[in-house]
Amino acid sequence: MKELVVVGAGGHGRELLDVVDAVNAVQPSYRLLGVLDDAMPDPDLLAACRVRHLGPVRLLAELDTEYVVGIGSPKARKTIDLAATEWGRRPATLVHPHAVVGRNVTLGPGAVICALASVTTNVRIGRHVHINVAATVAHDCRLGDYVTLAPGARLSGGITIGDQVTVGTGAVVIQGLRIGVGTVVGAGAVVVRDLPAEVVAVGVPARPRLPVQQSGAG
Ligand SMILES: CC(C)(COP(=O)(O)OP(=O)(O)OC[C@H]1O[C@@H](n2cnc3c(N)ncnc32)[C@H](O)[C@@H]1OP(=O)(O)O)[C@@H](O)C(=O)NCCC(=O)NCCS
The missing domain is CATH 2.160.10.10 (Hexapeptide repeat proteins)
Structure with missing residues (x-):
């Protein structure tokens, strides 16, 4: 099992949690550590998804884990990808x-x-x-x-x-x-x-x- 975080805890980020679950249901592949978001996500929505807010995006620099970016904006995904690559992180493909x-x-x-x-x-x-x-x-x-x-x-x-x-x-x-x-x-x-x-x-x-x-x- 590879460790994984989802960057972005808005609607699209929460949708990606379901993609991870569906992938794992066929073949256990990822241990989901939680979500990263610079804003404070809605705690009730995260609790309902049984997922933890680990902290801001820059925490990815310290977490030796794969990541996916659950943000709809192409520009935001590029910015996060460039930073994550500099921190030595590898993205998951889902x-x-x-x-x-x-x-x-x-x-x-x-x-x-x-x-x-x-x-x-x-x-x-x-x-x-x-x-x-x-x-x-x-x-x-x-x-x-x-x-x-x-x-x-x-x-x-x-x-x-x-x-x-x-x-x-x-x-x-x-x-x-x-x-x-x-x-x-x-x-x-x-x-x-x-x-x-x-x-x-x-x-x-x-x-x-x-x-x-x-x-x-x-
Ligand atoms: C096209 C789009 C990017 C425009 O956003 P915007 O620049 O903020 O535009 P506004 O909402 O200010 O609307 C400006 C004008 O364009 C019109 N307009 C906006 N979106 C339109 C669309 N998809 N088709 C036709 N006209 C549209 C508005 O009616 C408005 O017309 P008016 O000036 O005559 O009143 C946006 O409306 C859109 O369609 N985004 C895609 C949304 C989407 O697919 N989301 C998926 C999320 S999972």
Whole structure:
């Protein structure tokens, strides 16, 4: 059994606790030490999850354990990953047993594939990419580092996604497109053209609305 901490005790962090439980139910793999969070997490929610708040994120420097980052923001995951790497920590890669992962799929360190997600074939997934509940990634996609696919997001075949992109809940991207680094695709959008870097795109068809820095997503 490897020791593990989840960094981030918000909603997504608590969802990852369930992914760890599901992985352990199939094959006992991780001894969960607790969660790290710079804020004080809701004690009742943590008690209900039977997990301890160990302290702030910097404690990871002293804990000889693997980690996953349970935070939806790509930027936050990157910041924590860079610090953790400097402290000599290695991320765990988690695949929920009720996710479907096909042949010839590469998952980067720290990647998390949640329940009911599907990744088909010849897919490359970068470091600390999170594929949330019921999101799907079709054949021949390339996802950079720290990408977040929100629940129910749909990537068709042959799509290239830059580092730190977020694809919102229920959004759809048609085949063969490219989405630039740091872009945010709004919930429910349908992307039918390439998107540049660092924009927020919403609607059907999706159109860039604002630079990420000028939106609430920045
Ligand atoms: C696109 C998004 C990032 C915009 O965030 P924001 O910059 O804070 O935007 P605001 O809420 O200030 O809205 C600005 C405008 O965009 C519109 N808008 C926001 N999100 C939209 C969306 N997904 N589709 C269409 N229009 C949207 C708002 O109605 C508003 O329009 P108005 O100016 O005409 O009133 C955000 O709304 C979104 O969809 N995020 C993804 C959420 C998600 O998937 N979460 C998963 C968590 S697990």
